[in-house]
Amino acid sequence: MNLRSSWVTETGQTREDTRLTQTGVTTMTNPVQVRSGVLPGSYGGQYRLSGFWTFGSAAMSATVSEGRAVIQGEISQGVFPVTLPASEVVTFAPGNALYSRKDLLVLKIYDKLYDGGTRTEATIEIIQGAATQDPQAPAVPPRCLPLYEVTVPAGASAGNGGIPWQSALKDLRTPVVALGGILPVEGPSLPGAYPGQYQDAGGALQRWDGGAWVSYPSALGGIIPSSASTTPASYTGQYRDSTTGRLQRWDGTTWVPVVAGPYFVDNRDYGDTTSTTYTSTLTGRINNPLTLSFVAPPSKAVVIGFGCKLRSTSPDHYAFMALKLMQGSTVISDLEDDYAVLAASQNMVSVSTMTRQSGLTAGATYTLTAYFRVVPSTPALKAGFDNTFIRVDPLP
Structure with missing residues (x-):
């Protein structure tokens, strides 16, 4: 039988059973799988996403801050929860003599039952990209969660100034929350998993209607506030308070004044x-x-x-x-x-x-x-x- 359970059988519970039946920190993507991502939160509540925040700490080294995340494996493999309880330093290889490259900083799961290797562990790794005239980030392997894309300039090394960290880091982290929680959007807005799911898009609370994210004022039939006036319209007849203080109505093509003139x-x-x-x-x-x-x-x-x-x-x-x-x-x-x-x-x-x-x-x-x-x-x-x-x- 394919049905899996946790803490029921007296013997024989596998690691797969445990991973497949977790129902905690997960943002669903379908009835079985979840979204890979980082748990939100910060010290003092000032930032949406502080887990695994990375900054340059030496010429060719960066410090990865503490954090928690989940990484979805294959559908029968389940989800892997990972935690970094203390910061860790990673070191990048010197730059190519002629061309720059783009490396990926990732959380990676090794599972010998699926990899065919000998390792069973979670690691923080650097996947090195190819140095070319038009460098591209390398492909993300299975059971990997990208954290940052790092541009390593040509000739970069500890002896000549290293990596310019202010411009080299591109944040790729995406958040996940507990089932039913409101997801704080960082990076691209991904499709919802079920009608009624909510996300905080930064300027507006949005609800997944089964095909699109609908801004919360739209779902209520209310007026979009001026603070969210850039929110796209969802239906003809929707109203918004424009930044000029005039009430407007979406006519299916554009926003027009509710009361035109004088x-x-x-x-x-x-x-x-x-x-x-x-x-x-x-x-x-x-x-x-x-x-x-x-x-x-x-x-x-x-x-x-x-x-x-x-x-x-x-x-x-x-x-x-x-x-x-x-x-x-x-x-x-x-x-x-x-x-x-x-x-x-x-x-x-x-x-x-x-x-x-x-x-x-x-x-x-x-x-x-x-x-x-x-x-x-x-x-x-x-x-x-x-x-x-x-x-x-x-x-x-």
């Missing part, structure tokens, strides 16, 4: 025209025409406000400012004197108006353009305009 544009340059028909260009202005684009809200309705300071060269002739509303090349609302702002004055006067525009297509982009004219007269008169503006407020 939209506003103005031009504070003075300009004039002698045109008796509506024109969008004012003489004397650098920037023409005055336009404003907006996105129609779900209510399909907006309030449009516009105005200016204007005058005409005769107190008996009116100056007009009106708006044209378009969606692409389609005119939605054309120019009409009845909806314009107007005044007849040789002195500058301020005029403005507001109107409701409904029946828009939600999510569509519209453009408003300002036009100006003066009533016909002989001789021709000028109408002057200053501080022109357009504002659009979406209605709920």
Whole structure:
């Protein structure tokens, strides 16, 4: 029978039986096997992962700090728990004369029942890489847990400065926790083993939904806080508090403001025209025409406000400012004197108006353009305009 047990049989319990039936410090990857990794924790609780932390302690030597880890063997072999109760020094071979290389610092399990050798022990070892123009780290053998990748420069030795430890060490450690525990992510985020498993991704608590890690606010249907605003969206209709303080909604492609607008544009340059028909260009202005684009809200309705300071060269002739509303090349609302702002004055006067525009297509982009004219007269008169503006407020 293949079923294994611990502490049941009176005789014959094997090392495999013991390893296969451990249920302590394990992060599952499937119903039988676990993830190899280092147990998290640090003195004083300041760091997520201190076990087997490594630092340069001499020109060609590094010190591996104390720690605990588990190393998964073959599926029938079980998991090997290992502990380094006190720090240990490892020494790297001198560098190649021409090229650098990348070595691996690993925890390695020797099991003669599976290796076919004579050793049965756990060791800290250096797996030396090949020295080439483009060095690559060596392959990881079975029953090995990589701790660090170490770049050994060409010519490195104890006599010429050794290994530059500040830049040579690449941390490869990954954490594991007890079954059901929240895993602190260090390094790559690996797939979960079961729906409902949790991990701390640094800026967000995440839950495995059976196919992906879903940020905890998403799983609750809550609003992602601004502190986790870089967390990817999980579904259309999800909300987040952006770093600018505006509530946003994921539309399936991008984050858009929940309440768009208000939209506003103005031009504070003075300009004039002698045109008796509506024109969008004012003489004397650098920037023409005055336009404003907006996105129609779900209510399909907006309030449009516009105005200016204007005058005409005769107190008996009116100056007009009106708006044209378009969606692409389609005119939605054309120019009409009845909806314009107007005044007849040789002195500058301020005029403005507001109107409701409904029946828009939600999510569509519209453009408003300002036009100006003066009533016909002989001789021709000028109408002057200053501080022109357009504002659009979406209605709920």
